[in-house]
Amino acid sequence: MEIRWQPGHLVRARRELRLLLSQAQWVLEVCDARAPQASRERRLAELVPPERRILVLSHGDLADPALTRRWVDHFRAQGEQVQVVRLDRPTSYQGIRRRLTPPRPRQDAALRGIRLGAHVTVQRAVVVGLPNVGKSTLINVLARRTRARTEARAGTTRGPQWIRVSEGLEILDTPGILAPAGIRGERAYLLAALGLVSDRSFPVWEVAVWLVTRLGLAGPERDEAEEALERMGRRWGLVAKGGGIHAEQTALRLLQQFRRGRLGRLTLERPEPPQPEPAASG
Ligand SMILES: Nc1nc2c(ncn2[C@@H]2O[C@H](COP(=O)(O)OP(=O)(O)OP(=O)(O)O)[C@@H](O)[C@H]2O)c(=O)[nH]1
Ligand SMILES: [Mg+2]
Structure with a gap:
């Protein structure tokens, strides 16, 4: 991503x-x-x-x-x-x-009461x-x-x-200042999940699947994360006419819940030496 x-x-x-x-x-x-x-x-x-x-x-x-x-x-x-x-x-x-x-410099007793503007x-x-x-x-x-x-x-x-x-x-x-090139790899998921970039700048379903796995809300397989999201969508009533869930809305809802602390006090990174970012191509 x-x-x-x-x-x-x-x-x-x-x-x-x-x-x-x-x-x-x-x-x-x-x-x-x-x-x-x-x-x-x-x-x-x-x-x-x-x-x-x-x-x-x-x-x-x-x-x-x-x-x-x-x-x-x-x-x-x-x-x-x-x-x-x-x-x-x-x-x-x-x-x-x-x-x-x-x-502040200590005021001399004699000067107390005089404004020491300088x-x-x-x-x-x-x-x-x-x-x-x-x-x-x-x-x-x-x-x-x-x-x-x-x-x-x-x-x-x-x-x-x-x-x-x-x-x-x-x-x-100052306005937030992002690194010039596209942010890739794990860091992209972390910033997207936290809402530090616009929600229009990344595929929200992908990030929701990643977050579900990262938080251990489902097993490690992609299918398991997607099924967990399906269940959430249904629980939230985000069901489309055809019977499937509104994928984007469900993903955004999960991200909002995480960002507001509704899933608990959670930290997504542990203090370890930083991984090198994958080199930018083309
Ligand atoms: N719960 C919680 N929310 C915070 C905290 N600090 C900031 N926020 C919220 O985070 C959001 C962003 O805060 P801002 O101060 O606008 O962030 P900014 O860095 O100035 O953002 P830009 O101007 O877009 O670069 C707001 O909804 C704040 O209320 C905090 O310590 N705890
Ligand atoms: Mg600001």
Whole structure:
């Protein structure tokens, strides 16, 4: 399977990545805790050293907690600064704010009460990551209000946008930036299952069959996964006139259930050395 999706605003944003990175001291690299390796923006580690970069694992509420701990250990062992966040627990974002804003200079007793405007230095951070990983949401939680538009659909943020999060902190929201060539192999299935690319850019039935097998909802054979999907379609009443199920609707329903955590807290990747991607042909 290969994902084919190149919206114009993402192509532009990719070209501007280097320029964006040069505009801030900090880079917040957001990935999805349910597939932290596959959902990372791979060129970032080469472009920005770990001292300037915080790896944010979003959707911590939907990921398997034990596997999330293993992923955190795995990334820390590689020298990364890591923070796991979850939308249902705003305090989980505090560690990011602490790292980004240096302690204020201690006020001299004699000066207390005088506004020390000159001492307030503004920290700037740029948020980057694949589409729909939760970049704008992260900014909104840190700003404690809705400043950036968010949606459960890949490709929501159209262009870079500076957002003032607090007195000493400004964050640049950016559109998700995908690798240039078509994404292939296992990574394509992982990104598709998580909804990090448009649902129109991949064959949904194929991804649903893969997910059923991956989650162990049926035996390892393709037939078994397809039969399990048939049963789900019937249970959901997605039956066509001829008596067969609406395959596409059934597949999408399963993907939605997984993405919303209705199947439980599930992580699709285990921390192991990354597999090399199959070489692009033609
Ligand atoms: N459950 C849960 N949902 C989250 C979390 N973070 C973000 N979301 C949801 O994920 C969806 C995508 O979030 P956005 O902030 O729009 O993602 P983005 O990276 O800005 O997406 P683009 O602008 O399309 O690149 C939204 O529906 C958010 O509510 C989280 O920690 N937990
Ligand atoms: Mg966004």
